Amino acid sequence: MKRFWFLVVGLLLVSYAVYFHDPATFFTRSDQMLYLTYDGLFREIFSVGILSLFLLILGLMPAPAALESHPPRCAPIWGMGFLLVLLSLIGLILYANPHGMFPWKFAKISPTISTFVPTAARTDKIALYNNLDFSPEVLILGSSRALTIPSARILENTGYRTFNMSVNGGGPLDFLTFGRFTLSKDEPPTVLIVELVYPSLKVPENPMPVSMLPYLETDKGLETADKIFHDVVSLQSISDTVYQFTYGLLSKRPPNMTYIADGTGIRVELTEKQYRSELERITKNVNQASKCAALDALAMGQLESLIELAAQKQVAVLFYRSPLNADYLDMAESDHPDFIRCEALFNTYMSDLLASHPNVFFRDLTYYETVGALRWDGYYDVHHLKPLAAQLVVDALTPDIQKAMEWAIDGNR
């Protein structure tokens, strides 16, 4: 009777998966995935599979029997089954390296995945930096807002060779870590251009790749090692490994973002409809009033560590805030009292930094109309810049880059 009920529930499980997930066509749906991972769907199919195995084991449970005088040694046999599956899956994940935690690229990684997974984007940028045939005098650090800032335009305007090290989701921890990494080189950059995001300075910290462990504080290093360990033994990694192997075979969609040798990001154009939709979606996410909180102590500490490190190396740091789209400003709550209060706090903080650190420069382009008024012509959404807008930002920053360079070369040395 028990086996009958196990069979009934087993069939229900299969029906559930077939009805809701349509597993037969699962892998052909790559083109419908917005964020380039099977994620929830894969998790459920995988879980239903394990649940079925669980039922199968209990349903086929051997009847109690008298113990043989020499029963097989089942502990090592259990261990073999366990290790076989565990090591196979971990091996596959390490080989595919779907999140770019490790510096190798054995498997053919889709560049689309690479740019959407922040850790992979960091690995890519580090690899590009290591492959440069010149030592950049200027280094751009920032978030996705700075991804399209053209290094070539800085070279054209100032004559300084530049590398764009910005990464999606980049924040103070990235600036400090990449700062330590690049300033440890024989010929470090002379000016760091740092794009700041929100007045609170706080952005979620994405896991750093293994190659950045030597540049992290001990506690952050341990935290990162723990994150990497958990990432390797995770369903998300299995899902993304499968995605990675199937994407190349099944999808014809071009990558959303690629980087050229100097680190500048080249992004796929959007239709105006997609622009409107992204504008609306991101406006909800970055409502200035809700994002604006007190300045984050940890982030401030990381920024100040970067400034001090730069000062020791006689390097100038030019902070800037990226211009906002006028379409967004029309919708946003820029007059919200919390936002005004936080802006004031942030401005005071930046004024203090300028006053206390001679190697710090700052340009606030948040409301820079020349760029903001471009709207659809200059933006992919709220704040991500198209090449034309990114060039205008470089033009606006050029006098500050010159001043920072003068300090670093003439005024200080």
Next chain:
Amino acid sequence: MTIASHVFLLIFLPLAAFAYYGLFRRPRLKMFFLLFASYAFYALADWKFLPLLLALSFFTFLLARRGWIGAGVALNLGALALFKYLNFGIEGYNAAMTALGLSAAVAKALELGLPLGISFYVFKHIGYLLDVQRGRIPATSDFWAFATFSAYFPQISAGPISGFQETAEQYASLPDRPRHDQIYSGLLYLSMGLTKKVLIADSLGTLLASSTNSVDGFAGAIPAWYIVLAYTMQLYFDFSGYTDMVLGVSMIFGVTLPPNFNSPYLATNPAEFWERWHMSLSNWFNYYLFSPMSRSLLRKWGAQKRDQAQYVANLATMSLVGLWHGAGLSYIFWGLYHGLLLNFNAWWKRRNINIPTWIGRPIFLFSILLGWAFFMSPDSEYLIHLFKQLFGLGGLGDTALMLELAQNFATPALVVALLLTATGLSEASSVFNAGQYRVWYAVLWGVLAALSLFLLGGQIQFLYVQF
């Protein structure tokens, strides 16, 4: 670090097991190693409170040796009260002061934090002290055995609560080399517990931690019963899964701990339920509180008031069982509710009223579900909303929400949970027998454990660790 973590299962446990069997032969040295591993485990999980554990172990040992049992019990209860209940008292005091219009007199809550496993190791200490007082066991002169008993890492986070004698006796005869049957049992328990935790309890927990965790998140009788049933299964599979893992880990080191569950939802009445649910805790309360209290009341009131003595002892014990689970009124109400159920059951039995099992069991299960509705409610607003919905005051429920619930992975997990519960196959002990010594069976359990590890890593902790 918890027992259900990658760090424990893939690093700490294998290293500890290899060191335990590879480096040491004599039981005494193995016991010292277990003590060292236990302190290392505690420090990795909650280093700030390791000195508290050390101090309480030392003073409990010392006070038992001196015969100062009252002082030992007071010390342990004092620590528990300070860390677990003081803020609850302060909140109550503040609410009273505010109600009286004396807002200026309110006190500030302390930010002490809750030491890992304090409810469990304090109860082990008190059990030991009371056993010594009653002459059941002599006060041990072996501090290291007592310290190992107190901090033993598999059970430190959430039990089961074992007695000193039954645990420490085993330290003297720890196996000098690995025993395959014992290790295999441990691995099966571990596999079963891990699978129950990640596949069933966490799947249900993910749903319950989402929108259903608020008053606005659901409406209607069908979603409300679904939620309470899902919580009922989550709690059981979470805690029994944890216990299976603990028993399994301990078996690997050659130490057998007492079981905590015996298919509790197959019970037919409240008294039987408490003989099957969290058995180590209910045995503790039964042995050290309920029985002495009943005897004392009988002596005071006389045999003619035997029923009343039992009723009072039931209510008092169960309200303390509720309070043990957490400093909150909902836990106390839940405990009192179970006290009332036990009293009703006792009254029923004394009158020899017979109800067929097919009627009695559904009624009993219905009452258990209502109890969990108390238990799961974070505040009175949620509790009132939940009860209104359960009794149909909010209609049957929105079709879209019901479809959403049906589509959620929690639903197949719930169906499997119900199947295992109904067939009595929800405990690791029920799947282990001599017939398990088949090669294919061992391989499948190993495969299942490995796959379950990849599901581990959500944010959901073991529910009972918070108690």
